[in-house]
Amino acid sequence: MDTLDVELGTRRYPIHIGAGLLQRPDLLDAVRTRPLRLITDQHVAAHYLAGVQGSLSLDSQHVLVLPPGETSKTLASVEQIMDWLLASRLPRDGLLIALGGGVIGDLVGFCAAIYQRGIDFVQLPTTLLAQVDSSVGGKTGVNHPRGKNMIGAFHQPRLVLADTATLVTLPVRERLAGIAEIIKYGMLGDAGFFAWLEQKLEALLALDDAALRYAVRRSCEMKAAIVAQDERESLAGGAGPRALLNLGHTFAHAIETFTHYNEWLHGEAVAVGLCMAADLSARLGWLSTPDAQRCRQLIERSGLPVQVPAGMRADDFRALMSLDKKVASGKLRLILMRRLGEAVVSGDFDPAALDATLRHYTA
């Protein structure tokens, strides 16, 4: 088992990474004595609920199982969870456990943020995407028909247990969605890690234990370091270190909104968004053309999509990107690459280059 800490002062918390951690009830000793409620979804429950419930001696009335998928990530689900928590009288010193992927983590984390003005929660991420990205850093929230994650809060977990053995039961598409975020970390902050990924891609795709643990650990380390610098994405008016984690995401959110959150997985949209960010960075003369090609090639080799959804036009991107949270006073800012392994936030790019990227990808 590897352990790393997210250094956030009084909100500091550990992330444990390794195969079989959900079978290690001792790792939950610190929270076991508190009033607990666990929320998961039907898919995850089928594989892992019984084990976790048993090791925590959780009464079944203290477990809520939601339908799987992004459609649960709404204010309506928040209301349902608030009703359930209040009906079961969870006190303010109680603790919520999120067992599942990014949807469960974001939704349950947000409920923990607003239940009685904030209670503690623990993340047990069971998807690769959640293990390397969404369960670390305290971004919680739900979607709105007008945009993804438009309602939410920053609320840090007390503990994250990333059991890499759960990835065996994960559908291949979802595994790949996690690979996209791992590639993102290489592109935005560590050219050496990117080169390692080019070498080890097949091992990673085959769920080789050592490769998987290193990839998850290195991704979490990079995210934790960035989050520790800029917990609420508030530095430099939202254009500080934390914004770098959104490499590819402005394009990706437009794709997800265009497809109503129900066709593309987040990581699949990110994969295309990463290609578009690399393409735009190369058109600006920042990233070398060969390195932009390496980015696209690694994503394509993984089996991830590298083209936008059928029928999506440049104007669709322009309209949907204008609602992005990174728009400041009407000006669109994007995360771009100065070079491989170095991302920057920029509102100061040639709009003709963005037009060229949008036209190229929607041709």
Next chain:
Amino acid sequence: MDTLDVELGTRRYPIHIGAGLLQRPDLLDAVRTRPLRLITDQHVAAHYLAGVQGSLSLDSQHVLVLPPGETSKTLASVEQIMDWLLASRLPRDGLLIALGGGVIGDLVGFCAAIYQRGIDFVQLPTTLLAQVDSSVGGKTGVNHPRGKNMIGAFHQPRLVLADTATLVTLPVRERLAGIAEIIKYGMLGDAGFFAWLEQKLEALLALDDAALRYAVRRSCEMKAAIVAQDERESLAGGAGPRALLNLGHTFAHAIETFTHYNEWLHGEAVAVGLCMAADLSARLGWLSTPDAQRCRQLIERSGLPVQVPAGMRADDFRALMSLDKKVASGKLRLILMRRLGEAVVSGDFDPAALDATLRHYTA
């Protein structure tokens, strides 16, 4: 005009207090250049909206007027406001203005806390209760059928303008509700201020300008000092300094829940709660019996209620108080008085004394 600061590091903000501040557009200069949205209610809009809207040059489509009263303080209103903010594309560097009493302040503050994971807001409190209490300290939230303020967040305003001239148009019952919280500050933290209130009660009830400004200022100062020590009511497991502000409130919340939030004003329920807290403190031998009588007498002289709602029984209090946010691991904690001007949080009191207070008040 008096100004005091709530000392919260990077979240430090000023409170300006005085008559006619809503006619001072210069006080809003710091926020005027940002994308703004204003939310108020129909009662307040009739008196003050035109002036504020004019001085901020606010387009009418950037103003939302809600029905007045506690029934607006729900998740349904939050959803309505999120829809409106997103439809009008308020960016993340935008700012919400809450013009109204405690309901508007709590609701709008909560929406600011969760819109795009948190944006800035400004409080323009127009009731005495909001000026001395709810607009200071960052507690925001909405009610749930199972309890008051059960859903919410800590989110500090950027600025508070308390225009004491708005109290002239406030119904007498609402003015008195604010007086109850002012008396609370004397009881919990400053016996000298309590004695001043005994002297100046008539001037205060007649809205004498100097008396009013001093009472609002002294209340805000005491609250600001406590909030600066314990911003999130997290010290000592929720039993730290900030909990002292809840003197009388556990009884009061039970009364409000029993009457479904629509018969009693919050301050009226607090008035009875303060009498009950003083009564229990005297039964425990902590507060002297004469001082407990002074508390009840001052409340009664103000014209505030000193008796629980008709038909409310001791068992109703017990059931409703058990859901209080101050319950820790099944143990009820109350804010009680060691002596006049000194409140303490205690879970360590003789339950027979609480029973005696409940029986006495429900007899």
